[in-house]
Amino acid sequence: MPTIVVEVMPKAELLDPQGKAIAGALARLGKNEFSAVRQGKRFELTVDGPVDEALLAEVRELAEDMLANTVIEDVVSVHQAEIESVAAGETH
Amino acid sequence: MRIGVITFPGSLDDRDAQRAIRLAGAESVSLWHGEHDLKGVDALVLPGGFSYGDYLRCGAIAARSPIMSEVIDAANAGMPVLGICNGFQILVEAHLLPGGLIRNDHGDFICRDQRMRVENTSTAWTNGFTEGQEITIPLKNGEGGFIADAETIARLEGENRVVFRYLDVNPNGSVNDIAGIANERGNVVGLMPHPEHAVEPGFGPDTPDAMRSGTDGLAFFTSAIAALARA
Numbered sequence: 001m002p003t004i005v006v007e008v009m010p011k012a013e014l015l016d017p018q019g020k021a022i023a024g025a026l027a028r029l030g031k032n033e034f035s036a037v038r039q040g041k042r043f044e045l046t047v048d049g050p051v052d053e054a055l056l057a058e059v060r061e062l063a064e065d066m067l068a069n070t071v072i073e074d075v076v077s078v079h080q081a082e083i084e085s086v087a088a089g090e091t092h
Numbered sequence: 093m094r095i096g097v098i099t100f101p102g103s104l105d106d107r108d109a110q111r112a113i114r115l116a117g118a119e120s121v122s123l124w125h126g127e128h129d130l131k132g133v134d135a136l137v138l139p140g141g142f143s144y145g146d147y148l149r150c151g152a153i154a155a156r157s158p159i160m161s162e163v164i165d166a167a168n169a170g171m172p173v174l175g176i177c178n179g180f181q182i183l184v185e186a187h188l189l190p191g192g193l194i195r196n197d198h199g200d201f202i203c204r205d206q207r208m209r210v211e212n213t214s215t216a217w218t219n220g221f222t223e224g225q226e227i228t229i230p231l232k233n234g235e236g237g238f239i240a241d242a243e244t245i246a247r248l249e250g251e252n253r254v255v256f257r258y259l260d261v262n263p264n265g266s267v268n269d270i271a272g273i274a275n276e277r278g279n280v281v282g283l284m285p286h287p288e289h290a291v292e293p294g295f296g297p298d299t300p301d302a303m304r305s306g307t308d309g310l311a312f313f314t315s316a317i318a319a320l321a322r323a
Contacts, residue, residue, distance in 0.1 A: 017195040069149055072192035
């Protein structure tokens with residue numbers, strides 16, 4: 001099944017309390033090589049039919065409209081997971 | 093005067109909001125998220141809770157409920173709409189109010205009686221307060237940190253749309269101690285603290301006079317009734 005992956009991150013300029021808490025926990029474990037952690041989200045949308053540019057465009061729109069709240073988050077990536085089948089020109 | 097309270101899957105404080113409306117002297121009308129029907133109400137309350145378990149983002153899925161298309165139309169037509177806690181998050185996700193609400197900066201869920209100042213008494217939900225009045229109502233949230241970009245904050249401050257500001261302590265890291273805001277017209281108000289839990293002596297926050305005697309939340313609802321009576 002082709003899958004479209006959408007990745008969302010909290011805006012860089014805004015506080016990310018979850019990432020901050022994780023960074024604190026890492027420091028307490030003695031992992032001092034990391035100066036910061038930011039936590040985001042990954043969505044996997046399984047598609048029944050083929051993935052074409054029109055569908056990707058629709059997902060990009062959905063990502064901005066619903067999967068992310070662009071007041072507090074950025075959509076950093078919308079891409080198809082099964083890249084090898086796309087490269088081979090297969091249709092599903 | 094009929095004020096509707098919308099129940100979403102995971103709403104918790106809808107019954108308290110209904111009780112507050114009745115105590116204020118209006119008729120309370122139960123509304124269901126899955127219907128396209130406001131049953132002819134004069135005002136709306138979106139109550140607190142954890143709609144859809146806070147999945148995706150707090151309020152994000154509820155903001156796309158069937159009834160929200162009617163809520164958005166009514167709000168844009170001037171109907172008084174109050175969003176409390178999760179209801180505030182829903183109004184923000186529905187773009188009826190600007191900004192966003194994120195996890196408390198200290199990472200903990202917080203539950204306390206919160207002092208705050210009423211900064212704007214011209215809204216449909218605050219006309220019964222005096223300018224600068226200090227009130228105490230319960231606050232209980234894990235994701236109540238209000239944020240927005242600098243331009244939005246400047247506009248909210250400049251247009252006197254910061255309706256409530258936290259006093260004593262900023263409980264969640266909200267920018268400029270913002271506890272609640274209004275839309276441009278002043279009919280849509282959202283806040284994180286819970287006025288519906290401070291409407292009846294014996295069940296509200298402690299006051300210097302007596303334990304649990306605080307009823308500072310009642311004026312939210314009587315304000316809406318007064319606003320409707322004038323309209």
